Amino acid sequence: MVYDDQGLTMEDEETGDMGGAIDEDPGYMSDDLDDDDMYHFIPMEPEPGEGEAGPGPSTHRNRRQDAIYRSLDDDDDARVTDEHPSAGRCIQMDKHLHDKYRQLFGHGSEDKDGDILMDGTEPNSYAPFASELDWRVAQWAIKDSPGHAAFDRLLDIPGVKEKLGLSYHNIRKLHQIVDSIPERAGEWKTKHLRFKDRPGEKFTIRHRNVIKAIQSLWGSPELADDIVYVPKKVFSDSSRENRIFSEMWTAQWWHVIQNLLPDGATVAPVIIATDKTQLTQFSGNKSAYPVYLTLGNIPKALRRKPSKHACILIAYLSVEKISRAQLTQQEHRARGQRLFHESMRIVLSPLIKAGKEGVEMTGGNGEVRRIHPILSCYVADYPEQCLVACSKNGTCPKCQTAAKELQEMEGHEPRTQKWTRDIIIDAKNTSNTLTQFHSKCMDREVSGSINTPFWTDFPFTDIHRSITPDVLHQLYQGVLKHLINWCRRAMTPAELDRRIRSLPPAYGVRHFKNGITALSQISGTERKNMAKILLGCLAGAIPQRGILAVKSILDFIYLAQYSTHDSITLGYMEDALNLWEANRVFFLETGIRGDFNIPKFHSLLHYIESIKMFGTTDNYNTELFEHLHIDFAKLGWRASNHRDEFPQMITWLSRREKLTSFEVYLSSSHYAQLEHPLPISQRLPISIAKFPNQNKSLSAIEVSHHAPGFERALKEHLNLFLTPRTSNQTAALYPLPFKKLDIYHQFKFHPSSLQDDEEESDIVKAIPISKTNPHGRFDTVIVLKGDAAEATGVAGTQVGRVKVIFCLPSKLDYGLGPMDAPPQWPQGPLAYVEWFSKFKASPGNHGMYSVKKTDSPGILPLVSIVPLTSIRQSCMLIPQYSLRPAVEEQSWTTDTVLDSASSFLVNNWQNMYAFQTIY
Structure with a gap:
C-alpha cells in the first residue's frame, strides 16, 4: 500500500505510548422505518451487500388543510x-447516593465493602470551604473574575479576611482549594499526533473521557427529575393515525435502536457538535476547535439553557497549521481532513465498546441502569458535514446525488456507511498512488482524502443519517441569503430599501433604517429579521409566480422551526417544497439564476426525514452550540495571558465547572431536607408597570395620544355598566366623575405558547408625542372580538391600533367628596383602540390578509375601549406599496406610515408565534 508514509501516529503526553488508527468494517442501519413495522435495522455486523439508508419525504394525502397542531386545554x-415496554429498566437503587456526593466533596470515607463511614461529628456542609460566606466569596471570585490582582488587593485590606472569616488570603490559595474539588466530568488529557514523514511537526489534542462526561450528565442531581429513559410514541388521539414528533424520544430512531438492544437496556442518544471559532476579534488569528456533547435523554428546553449545564465540552481539537512545504494543495487539504478524523477517533473511541456492551450508570435520583451511549446526531455546518461524512465538497452528505443534479426534487438514493466505506476500500485496493486514490473516490462523490473515517466501528450508527439539518447556516445564512439577493435583482435595490426604510415599528422586528443593500457581514439574527419583512416588501413589485416562490421558502423556513410536528404540519412542509418546485422557474425565466444546483437548497429535501428520525430541529440546531462558544472558548481566552492559552483555558473552565458541580450538590442537599418544595410561581397573562408613567387630564390625553374620540368612547364604555343601562347618546352628555387618568406607555403580554417548554412574551407600546418624540408610537394589535376565535386563524379577531393604555380611578369626585368607584366597573387595565377593517374571508396569494383604515377625511375612525386581556398579540402592518409610487408615498417614514397609508398587509412573519397563530 502507498499510504503508510503519510500515516498519523499518536503520542500520549502522559505516558509516551504510541497508538495507531482503527480500520475495521463499520456497522450500519437499515432503511425500514415504517411506523407500523419499524424495528428492522440490519444487525451491527452485517453481511456484505446488505443495508440501505433512510427514507425520503413521504406524501401526506387526505390530510386536513384547515388544521395545524394546536396547544390544547387540559380537558x-x-x-x-x-x-x-422493555426500555430503561432500573437495575437497582444506590442507597448511598447522597452520602457518596458528600464523600466526593470530602465529607466522608468509604470502607472496603463500599459503605460510607462518617466520623460521628456533624460535617461542615460547605467543606472544603470554611463556611457559607467563605463559599459565596469564592464563587464570586471565580465566576465573576474581578481580576487576580484586584482580589488580592481586596484581601490585603486590614480586617477583610478576618471579618469575613475566609480560609484563603489570596487568589492563589483560593485556586488551590478549588482545584482540590474532584472533576466529575473527567480529567483533561493531552495527546499529540504526528505524521510519520514529519516527526517534528506535532498537533495537540486536549480531551477528556467521553464516558465520564456522559456519566456526569447522567448523574447530575439538577437533571435527575427531567431525564427520560424510555422512547415513546405520541399520537394526537386514540386512533393512532396522526403521530406527533417533538423530543428525541418521540421520534423513530430511538425506537429502532431500542429493539436492537437487550431487554431493559437504556439508550443514551449522544449528540456531538463541532465548530471552529475565532477567538481574536479585530486582529490576530487565534482560534479554537471545541467538541461539545449532550444527550437526547435531556429535554431540549434544558439543553438550550446554558445555566442548566446540560452540554459539556469534551475536547479542543488541534488548531496548529499544517506546513505547506513540499505539499500540493490537494495533499495539504487531505492531511487536514485526516488529522480531523484521527483526532475525533481519539476523542470518541470509548463510545464503541460502551455502545455495544453498555455501562452501568447511576442517575441523580439513585437509580442504576445499564446505559448504551450511541452516537445519534452530529451537528455541524455544511463544510464540516462534508468533512465528517467523507462526502465530496459540493455534494449532499446524506444522499448520493451528484453536484450537477442537486436541483432534482426526486430520485435521491441515500448514502450509507457501507456504501462510503466500500468506495474508499475499493479505491485503496485498486490505486498505486495517492492521486489515483483521490480521483477514484471523487469520481464517485466521496472525499478522496480520508483512508479510515473515525466513525467506522461505531455500533448502531450511520453517520449519514446522523448528519442533522442546520437551521442557522442552511436556512438563514444559506437559502434565505440567496433568496434575498435574487429578490434584489428582481426589483431594484433602491426600491427595496425605500420600502424597508418606511416600515412601521413592531415588537420583535428590527428596523433597518438604511435598508439592507449596503449591509455586509450579516449575522444570523439580521437574516431572521429580513425574513420577517421580505414578502410584504415584495408584494406588488414582482409577478405572482415570484411571490409564490418566495412565500414557499419562507413557509418552509418557519415550519421547519416548529417545536412540535405531526403528519399535518410535515405535510405543510412538503406542500411548501412542491410550491417552490412549481414556481422557482420565475428566477430562471428572468435570468436571475441558471440552475438550482445549490447544496443548501437541496438540503431542504432531508428535513422531513430528520424530524421523523430525531425529533424537531430545535433538538439539534447549531445556534445552541455556537452560543456555548462564549462560555467554553471566548471567555476562557480572555482570561488567559494569550500565550500557550489552551492549558490556561482548560484550568479556567475546570474551576468554574467544579464550582458549578459543588453548587448543584449543595442545592440538591438542601432541597432534599425540605419536606415541601417551594411552589413555582406562574406568570400572569398580562404584566404592566407597578406605577403609571403619567397622570393626565382627558383633554391632554386626546391631544398627546392623537385620540380625539377618547373621552366620548370612555363615556360610552362606562355606560355599559350603568344600572339601568342608559343610551349612549345620553351618557355622552354626562360629565365623567373624574378629570384625570393614570396612563401607561406599554404593557407586556404573555400569550399561551404553542410550545410546552417555553413562554412567549410580547410588548405593546402607546407612547404619546413629546419634544423628543414628535410622532409618538402607537402599536397595532390583534384583538379578540366575539366567541368565534380559535387557537389558530383570524376568525373572531380584528386589527386595532392601541392609542391609550390606562386604568380607571378607584376614587371618584361627584362634587360631594371622594367616593368609591362602582364595583361593576372594570378593575383591570384598559386600552383605547382605533379599529381597522375586518379580515376578509381569505388572504391574498402571498398568504397575508389586507386591512384598511376605517376613517376618511372629516370622519373619525371607529374606536372602542377594550380590556387588555382581550388583546391576543401585537401585529405588524406593512403598507401596500404602489408599483410606481407617487410623491406622497415616497415621503412615508417609519414614524408616519401608519397615519399616511390607507391600506395594509398583516405581516404573519413577524415572529414564530404570530406565524403559528395566523397561518
Whole structure:
C-alpha cells in the first residue's frame, strides 16, 4: 500500500505510548422505518451487500388543510402516548447516593465493602470551604473574575479576611482549594499526533473521557427529575393515525435502536457538535476547535439553557497549521481532513465498546441502569458535514446525488456507511498512488482524502443519517441569503430599501433604517429579521409566480422551526417544497439564476426525514452550540495571558465547572431536607408597570395620544355598566366623575405558547408625542372580538391600533367628596383602540390578509375601549406599496406610515408565534 508514509501516529503526553488508527468494517442501519413495522435495522455486523439508508419525504394525502397542531386545554387534550415496554429498566437503587456526593466533596470515607463511614461529628456542609460566606466569596471570585490582582488587593485590606472569616488570603490559595474539588466530568488529557514523514511537526489534542462526561450528565442531581429513559410514541388521539414528533424520544430512531438492544437496556442518544471559532476579534488569528456533547435523554428546553449545564465540552481539537512545504494543495487539504478524523477517533473511541456492551450508570435520583451511549446526531455546518461524512465538497452528505443534479426534487438514493466505506476500500485496493486514490473516490462523490473515517466501528450508527439539518447556516445564512439577493435583482435595490426604510415599528422586528443593500457581514439574527419583512416588501413589485416562490421558502423556513410536528404540519412542509418546485422557474425565466444546483437548497429535501428520525430541529440546531462558544472558548481566552492559552483555558473552565458541580450538590442537599418544595410561581397573562408613567387630564390625553374620540368612547364604555343601562347618546352628555387618568406607555403580554417548554412574551407600546418624540408610537394589535376565535386563524379577531393604555380611578369626585368607584366597573387595565377593517374571508396569494383604515377625511375612525386581556398579540402592518409610487408615498417614514397609508398587509412573519397563530 502507498499510504503508510503519510500515516498519523499518536503520542500520549502522559505516558509516551504510541497508538495507531482503527480500520475495521463499520456497522450500519437499515432503511425500514415504517411506523407500523419499524424495528428492522440490519444487525451491527452485517453481511456484505446488505443495508440501505433512510427514507425520503413521504406524501401526506387526505390530510386536513384547515388544521395545524394546536396547544390544547387540559380537558381537550386527546393525545395518546405509548411507551416502549422493555426500555430503561432500573437495575437497582444506590442507597448511598447522597452520602457518596458528600464523600466526593470530602465529607466522608468509604470502607472496603463500599459503605460510607462518617466520623460521628456533624460535617461542615460547605467543606472544603470554611463556611457559607467563605463559599459565596469564592464563587464570586471565580465566576465573576474581578481580576487576580484586584482580589488580592481586596484581601490585603486590614480586617477583610478576618471579618469575613475566609480560609484563603489570596487568589492563589483560593485556586488551590478549588482545584482540590474532584472533576466529575473527567480529567483533561493531552495527546499529540504526528505524521510519520514529519516527526517534528506535532498537533495537540486536549480531551477528556467521553464516558465520564456522559456519566456526569447522567448523574447530575439538577437533571435527575427531567431525564427520560424510555422512547415513546405520541399520537394526537386514540386512533393512532396522526403521530406527533417533538423530543428525541418521540421520534423513530430511538425506537429502532431500542429493539436492537437487550431487554431493559437504556439508550443514551449522544449528540456531538463541532465548530471552529475565532477567538481574536479585530486582529490576530487565534482560534479554537471545541467538541461539545449532550444527550437526547435531556429535554431540549434544558439543553438550550446554558445555566442548566446540560452540554459539556469534551475536547479542543488541534488548531496548529499544517506546513505547506513540499505539499500540493490537494495533499495539504487531505492531511487536514485526516488529522480531523484521527483526532475525533481519539476523542470518541470509548463510545464503541460502551455502545455495544453498555455501562452501568447511576442517575441523580439513585437509580442504576445499564446505559448504551450511541452516537445519534452530529451537528455541524455544511463544510464540516462534508468533512465528517467523507462526502465530496459540493455534494449532499446524506444522499448520493451528484453536484450537477442537486436541483432534482426526486430520485435521491441515500448514502450509507457501507456504501462510503466500500468506495474508499475499493479505491485503496485498486490505486498505486495517492492521486489515483483521490480521483477514484471523487469520481464517485466521496472525499478522496480520508483512508479510515473515525466513525467506522461505531455500533448502531450511520453517520449519514446522523448528519442533522442546520437551521442557522442552511436556512438563514444559506437559502434565505440567496433568496434575498435574487429578490434584489428582481426589483431594484433602491426600491427595496425605500420600502424597508418606511416600515412601521413592531415588537420583535428590527428596523433597518438604511435598508439592507449596503449591509455586509450579516449575522444570523439580521437574516431572521429580513425574513420577517421580505414578502410584504415584495408584494406588488414582482409577478405572482415570484411571490409564490418566495412565500414557499419562507413557509418552509418557519415550519421547519416548529417545536412540535405531526403528519399535518410535515405535510405543510412538503406542500411548501412542491410550491417552490412549481414556481422557482420565475428566477430562471428572468435570468436571475441558471440552475438550482445549490447544496443548501437541496438540503431542504432531508428535513422531513430528520424530524421523523430525531425529533424537531430545535433538538439539534447549531445556534445552541455556537452560543456555548462564549462560555467554553471566548471567555476562557480572555482570561488567559494569550500565550500557550489552551492549558490556561482548560484550568479556567475546570474551576468554574467544579464550582458549578459543588453548587448543584449543595442545592440538591438542601432541597432534599425540605419536606415541601417551594411552589413555582406562574406568570400572569398580562404584566404592566407597578406605577403609571403619567397622570393626565382627558383633554391632554386626546391631544398627546392623537385620540380625539377618547373621552366620548370612555363615556360610552362606562355606560355599559350603568344600572339601568342608559343610551349612549345620553351618557355622552354626562360629565365623567373624574378629570384625570393614570396612563401607561406599554404593557407586556404573555400569550399561551404553542410550545410546552417555553413562554412567549410580547410588548405593546402607546407612547404619546413629546419634544423628543414628535410622532409618538402607537402599536397595532390583534384583538379578540366575539366567541368565534380559535387557537389558530383570524376568525373572531380584528386589527386595532392601541392609542391609550390606562386604568380607571378607584376614587371618584361627584362634587360631594371622594367616593368609591362602582364595583361593576372594570378593575383591570384598559386600552383605547382605533379599529381597522375586518379580515376578509381569505388572504391574498402571498398568504397575508389586507386591512384598511376605517376613517376618511372629516370622519373619525371607529374606536372602542377594550380590556387588555382581550388583546391576543401585537401585529405588524406593512403598507401596500404602489408599483410606481407617487410623491406622497415616497415621503412615508417609519414614524408616519401608519397615519399616511390607507391600506395594509398583516405581516404573519413577524415572529414564530404570530406565524403559528395566523397561518
